[in-house]
Amino acid sequence: AIAAAEGGAAVTVLERGRRVLKKLGVTGNGRGNLLNSGVPEYYGGADFALRVLNAMPYAELERFFTRLGVPLVEEAEGRMYPAALLASVAVDALCLRAGQLNVRVEANTRVTAIRRAGGGFALEGLRLRYAPDTPRKSGKLKSGALLGEEPMRMEADGVIMAAGGAAAPMHGTDGSAYALMAALGHTLVTPRPALCALLTEEAPIAGLAGQRVRAALTLTDARGACPRSASGEALFAQDGVSGIAAMQLSRFAAPGCQLSLDMRAGVMGRADGDAAAWLVSLARAREALPLSQWLTGAASPALNAALVRAAGLAPLSREPVGSVLARRPDAPRALADALCGLRLRVLATRGFENAQVTAGGLSAAEFDPVTLQSRLCPGLCAAGEILDVDGGCGGYNLMFAFASGLLAGRFQAQAAK
Numbered sequence: 007a008i009a010a011a012e013g014g015a016a017v018t019v020l021e022r023g024r025r026v027l028k029k030l031g032v033t034g035n036g037r038g039n040l041l042n043s044g045v046p047e048y049y050g051g052a053d054f055a056l057r058v059l060n061a062m063p064y065a066e067l068e069r070f071f072t073r074l075g076v077p078l079v080e081e082a083e084g085r086m087y088p089a090a091l092l093a094s095v096a097v098d099a100l101c102l103r104a105g106q107l108n109v110r111v112e113a114n115t116r117v118t119a120i121r122r123a124g125g126g127f128a129l130e131g132l133r134l135r136y137a138p139d140t141p142r143k144s145g146k147l148k149s150g151a152l153l154g155e156e157p158m159r160m161e162a163d164g165v166i167m168a169a170g171g172a173a174a175p176m177h178g179t180d181g182s183a184y185a186l187m188a189a190l191g192h193t194l195v196t197p198r199p200a201l202c203a204l205l206t207e208e209a210p211i212a213g214l215a216g217q218r219v220r221a222a223l224t225l226t227d228a229r230g231a232c233p234r235s236a237s238g239e240a241l242f243a244q245d246g247v248s249g250i251a252a253m254q255l256s257r258f259a260a261p262g263c264q265l266s267l268d269m270r271a272g273v274m275g276r277a278d279g280d281a282a283a284w285l286v287s288l289a290r291a292r293e294a295l296p297l298s299q300w301l302t303g304a305a306s307p308a309l310n311a312a313l314v315r316a317a318g319l320a321p322l323s324r325e326p327v328g329s330v331l332a333r334r335p336d337a338p339r340a341l342a343d344a345l346c347g348l349r350l351r352v353l354a355t356r357g358f359e360n361a362q363v364t365a366g367g368l369s370a371a372e373f374d375p376v377t378l379q380s381r382l383c384p385g386l387c388a389a390g391e392i393l394d395v396d397g398g399c400g401g402y403n404l405m406f407a408f409a410s411g412l413l414a415g416r417f418q419a420q421a422a423k
Contacts, residue, residue, distance in 0.1 A: 008100065009412045010166070011107035013419020018110040018160070020117055020129070022169075022178060024136070024149065027097045029170065029177040033404060034085075038093030040076075040408070041067055042401035044084030049257055050195075050365050051395035055406050057375035062409035070412065074099040085400050115158055120165060120186050126385065127165050131158045164385045164418045166378075168411055171364025171391040172197045181358075183392060184368070191382045193369040195394040199361035200257035201403075203248035204265060206350040210316055213308045214242035218249065220272035225255045225352070228262035237277075240267060247350070250399050256355045257365040257396060263352040269345055273304045281342035289338065293328030300327055300341070316344035363403050367394040378414035385421065387414035 011017045019026065033039060043064055048055040068086070071078055076099045077089040088095045104111070117131040137150030172181030184194050222237045234255055241249035247265065255265070271277040274284055285300070292300060297319060301310040314320055317340040322330045330337050355361070370393050372381050380386040390407035397403050 007109045007415065008103050008107060009415025010419045010422075011104070011109050011415075013416055013422075015164075015415075015419040015422045017107075018112060018162070019104075020115045020131070021111060021113045022116045024113055026111060026113065027100060029174060029179060030100075030404070031093050031097045032177065033093050034087065034401075036093055037091045038088050038096050039085050039401040039404065040071065040078065040088065040096060041086040041405045042084045043068075043080060043086055044400075046405075047398040047400070047402050048406070049200075049396055049398070050367075051370040051393060054370035054373075054375050054393070055395045055397065058378075058406060058409050058413065061376045062413050064405070067405065067408055067412075070408070071096070071099075074103055083400055117158075117183075117186065120190060120386075122190075122383070123161060126161055126163045129158075129160050129162065129165070132156070133158045164387070164421055166387040166389055166411070166414045166418060167392055168389045168407075168414075169392055171367055172358050173199060173201075173361040173364045173391070175358060179364075179391070181364070187368055187388065187392070190380070190386060192372055192380070195366040195369055197358075197364050197366035198257065199355045199358050200365040200396050201253045201362035201399055202256045202360050203243065203246050203356040204252050204256055204259055204352055205246040205354045205356060206265060206352055208245055210348065210350055211242050211244075211247070211312060212315075214312055215244040217242045217306055217308055219267075219269050219305075219309060221251060222268040222271065222277060223247075223251045223255060224266045224268070225258055226264050226266070227260070228264075230264065232258075234258045237271070240269075240272075246353075246356070248356070253362070254398055256361070257363075259352050259355050261353060265350045265352050267348040267350070269309075269348065273301065273309075273345060281345050282338045285338040285341055285345075289327045289331060293331075294326050296324050297327055297330050298323045313341060313344045313348070316348055317341040362399070363396050364391055365396045367392050370394045376413065377417035378410050379417055387417060389414045 007017045007019050046056060046059055068078060076096050078086045079089045080086055114134040117129055119130040121128050132155045134155050135153045137153055139147040139150050142148050167187060169183035170179030181197060188194055218239055218241050221240045225234045236251040236254035238251035239249040240247050240251055270279055270281055314323055319337060368388055373388055378387040378389050389410035395406055
């Protein structure tokens with residue numbers, strides 16, 4: 007909207023929610039991971055995303071935010087945040103600039119149909135009316151009740167569809183916009199959750215809920231092929247694994263896949279160390295201690311117990327380490343195998359309700375990566391997550407959304423002249 011208005015176009019934003027940019031306001035755990043200065047990391051629609059970012063490079067995106075009055079700071083792995091470390095300041099700055107440009111915002115407006123009309127478009131939908139919000143004792147506002155709805159119809163020379171995907175429907179992106187684009191001839195690549203937790207068999211991770219460990223995760227298909235890997239923090243839940251590393255793999259997950267966790271980095275402090283030799287050296291100093299304390303100081307009691315179970319040593323957990331080694335000379339190797347490759351059968355992902363991003367969407371091949379204009383319907387553009395483009399965790403998805411939105415806005419402004 008800002009790019010189109012800066013180019014001289016008269017712009018109206020139709021927002022189905024009660025306020026704009028709700029989803030942006032919670033990104034990065036509320037800190038606002040807006041961009042990434044590193045090498046672009048995209049999975050779905052990678053070639054298309056790179057062509058968009060070639061037309062709207064990182065340096066220009068950074069300048070855009072600087073001009074808005076949002077200085078950026080860099081954290082690990084190229085993640086760029088507002089200097090205030092608050093996503094809300096980016097929301098405020100975007101809204102302020104849109105207001106300066108006289109962008110008209112119509113909230114509570116749900117578009118139900120878009121069709122060609124003459125040389126432009128006719129949009130139909132509903133405007134929802136709500137009672138005023140009322141303050142709570144906590145200081146927060148209680149949303150007013152829905153009072154009614156009325157039909158909406160408007161015409162436009164051009165349309166930019168930037169309604170997001172199907173992830174995080176509580177923030178207003180429930181996938182309903184796909185049908186609007188399909189009615190105009192566009193192809194939908196089946197949407198699926200991405201950047202969300204993996205649901206796994208529960209027995210191997212019993213007692214680990216809430217535990218965190220640095221690990222290298224590998225996901226393979228039901229035949230043990232097509233490996234996908236990611237490293238970072240793994241966070242265990244009662245029914246699965248989340249954390250950045252697991253979330254990076256979720257777009258590739260399917261029932262029957264197997265997840266393997268190599269936890270040497272988080273337990274030994276070395277991702278490539280000889281686990282069996284390390285365990286033997288640790289055992290020599292703890293021969294009189296029970297097996298349950300073999301990893302004390304390197305792993306939590308809960309993780310130690312899970313690894314002992316995975317190694318098949320649980321019946322011996324109360325026996326001294328030295329006694330266990332005498333009876334089971336293979337114990338260091340068995341425990342090392344569990345440490346280097348705890349295997350979990352994947353049942354599903356956590357779903358769109360808990361996903362940060364949608365994999366799949368409108369086929370990017372049907373859009374021009376420089377203008378974001380539809381190749382099937384002139385005057386229609388699409389930008390952001392509604393397209394079949396998804397990237398890794400770290401600001402890549404928002405970066406594509408901003409880049410494609412700016413290109414689409416500039417194109418529409420030029421087309422309006």
